[in-house]
Amino acid sequence: MSDEINKVIDEMPQEVYERLRTGVELGKWEDGTRLSDAQRESTMQLVMLYQARRLNQTDHFTISREGTINELSKAELKKQFKGESIAEFKEKEL
Template sequence: MNAEQLLDAITPEVYERLTYAVETGRWPEGTTLSQEQRDSCMQAVMLYQSKHNVEAEHMTVAAGGEISFKSKAELKKQFQEDQQDIMRVNPNEV
């Protein structure tokens, strides 16, 4: 299977499973990955990101294969904007 065939076979659901496996070292069902499996999953995740990741986060592979790095200031700004969407609730007030 070449890289294009692999990319065509990776659905968003498969990508999420691969990402979970790379991050945790386990499949969502709980089965542990070998180091070789984890390495292969990482390569598949990076390949998928290089084609589909148009909003790359800090230290990810963006669309086109570019590695994306965001500065601390950019991340703070992004998180501040995201915080505005969160409704704060004081549990002492009813």
């Protein structure tokens, strides 16, 4: 990885990272302009590099500090979400 890219990632404000991530997720910039294929690819690479270098993520399918993808097993995912209710209803409310 070039020193220039490392410097960009190290100095990137979190707000810029969040805008880039949103652009990749939605396929368009905040003003509604669609990302070209080249923009989406390079933006996704920047987002992944930022996640690997700056965020200590352990969630499923995120990039670790070592540059690997965190893949949780089915058992780990079940344990993580066990007991969490999305909503509760009383019988008369249904």
